[in-house]
Amino acid sequence: MQRISLTNLERNFQEVEPGLTTQEAIEESNRCLYCYDAPCIKACPTGIDIPTFIKKIASGNLLGSAKTIMSSNPVGASCARVCPTEELCEGACVLNHSTKPIMIGNLQRFATDWAIHNDKTLFEPEESNGRTVAVIGGGPAGLSAARELARFGYAVTIFEAADKAGGLNTYGIVSFRLPQRISFWEVQQVEKLNVTIKTNTIVGKDLSVKDLLEGFDTVVLAAGMGHVPSLGIDGENLDGVYDAIEFVKSTKDGGITEDFIGKKVVVIGAGNTAIDGATCSVRLGAENVKILYRRTADEMTAYDFEYEFAKQDGVEFRWLTAPKQIIGDENGKVIGIQCIKMKLGEQEDDGRRRPVPLEGSEHVIPVDAVIKAIGQTRHFSLIEQLGLDHDGGVVRVDPKTLQTSNPNIFACGDVIFGKGKGEAMVVTAAQQGKDVAFAIHKQFTAVETVN
Known part of the structure; x- marks a missing residue:
């Protein structure tokens, strides 16, 4: 080996x-x-x-x-x-x-x-305007909102559930594309504007929603997304089945191990996170890495450059292939995955055609590890505690102001993104954070003008 x-x-x-x-x-x-x-x-x-x-x-x-x-x-x-x-x-x-x-x-x-x-500080703190804003989530959208609000003179506090701020940039994008030091520097630039960042703090658990709403003039919800959802098939609890988000995070947290050396790996899904899971596996020494996707390359949500990068790394793609069962040995360790071939049927609401199983096409692929990358869960509990209108975990906002059903809560980033290729880009989240800051400042300025 x-x-x-x-x-x-x-x-x-x-x-x-x-x-x-x-x-x-x-x-x-x-x-x-x-x-x-x-x-x-x-x-x-x-x-x-x-x-x-x-x-x-x-x-x-x-x-x-x-x-x-x-x-x-x-x-x-x-x-x-x-x-x-x-x-x-x-x-x-x-x-x-x-x-x-x-x-x-x-x-x-x-x-x-x-x-x-050269350790440059690009912007200096502004004079306080006496207003306070809480930002839930310290990812690209939350950092952008906090940075702009601080430049307007607001006292901003970011509540971040993870050990460190930066969100996707810190934990969710592979190191060989985006090292953590880059994200940390951006976080520091925000902190230098007197923004307070409270990490390891889950709103609704470590801090009540009631205390949050009563303690700040305005709240920005920029909580992003959660973990990879269940596949809904047998064998998901076997040893050797990984959540792609946690898997990539472990490689950025210094959790690199030799567990994948010489192994056969299957990644389920075809978004950017799936590509990251596959290319991380290659770099961890996996002998063979396959991506399984129930649709075709035309429907995959990964960026084109990510797709090309994975192919250059030797990642194989099995299109129109869906998992039916993850198979384990007597010790509960993954040894294979049963799959079924698909064909594309009628168009669904998101514009893509529905995958339909082909009877009699079941087959087993021998594998040592399975990485789930079929999207991410929504923060239903937090959204409902805040009492916000939403569509399946996608918070409803005014398209012009990004104001939610609660006039004192604004939202930006993944928490307001629905399905759609190319929507949830880091740069788009950053702009939404800015837009929220401008909308909040405009609202307070208008009130002060009237008074």
């Missing part, structure tokens, strides 16, 4: 893509046309002034470049690594029609990496 030392495993989880050198960044920034009505700005959900930050790189003003980026996007360092830039800013670059687009994501990473390496 192949042996991989712990040191080599750790090396496997270092960033895959190297950053630009100074010379490369200068040459690339000088290719930019600095368009007056730049389509790349319109394509960025957070509206970063891309020509300006690139021009500042070209002139050697890296602090100014980082400030331009982070002013528009409070998690701009993370987004430089995880945004589907080919679909957003780079996809809109005018140079697509002649040569190749500017490497906007890489240039954004270059400027923010410089700020991180």
Whole structure:
């Protein structure tokens, strides 16, 4: 059996893509046309002034470049690594029609990496306006809302259930794409604006909803999503069955082990988290990794670049294949998974065609581990304790103000995202956090004007 030392495993989880050198960044920034009505700005959900930050790189003003980026996007360092830039800013670059687009994501990473390496504080606290805001959840949406509110002078407290803030960026995106140090720096930038972050605090459990609502002028719900739901098949409790969210988190928390070396792994699902589970397995030394998906590649929700990345890592894809049962040995350890082939039937509400089982197509795939990645659960208990209107755990909000059915509670991020490919991007959550902050500030400003 192949042996991989712990040191080599750790090396496997270092960033895959190297950053630009100074010379490369200068040459690339000088290719930019600095368009007056730049389509790349319109394509960025957070509206970063891309020509300006690139021009500042070209002139050697890296602090100014980082400030331009982070002013528009409070998690701009993370987004430089995880945004589907080919679909957003780079996809809109005018140079697509002649040569190749500017490497906007890489240039954004270059400027923010410089700020991180030089331990720069980009923004200073504002004078207090006497108002208080509680933010439930310290992920991209919650951090963005807190950052913008703090810049308006609000006293903001973030309540985060995990050990550290950062949400998806800290725990849910693989280290070889987004190291934790990047997310931690973004959290620190928010804390430097006098934002209080209380970790290991679950609202509704460690802090009552009543105390929260009575203790703050306004509340922002940015709680994100929960764990991977049950598959609803036999064998889910066997040794060797993993929740993809917890699995990826363990690799970022220093929980790398040799358990997967030489093993056969199956990942169920075809979203970005499934890709992460599969590529993590490869880096943990798995001999063979398969992704099972009950639909086809056309319906998968993973980004195209994630799909290509997984294929380059040697991950196999079994389309139109659904699990029926996870099989274990006499010791309760996974040894196989029974599957059935599918065909696509009538269209469902989300626009995708319903998978229908093909009778007589059952077959068994020998495996040593199964990783479940079929979406995430909703925070039903918290939403109901807050008394908010929702659709199956998707909180209803006013599309303009992101205000919930309770006028003192606003919501942003995954908690208001329904089904739909490409919706729940980190950059979209960041912009929603900003939008919530602007809406809250506008509401309080209007009240003060009337009074």
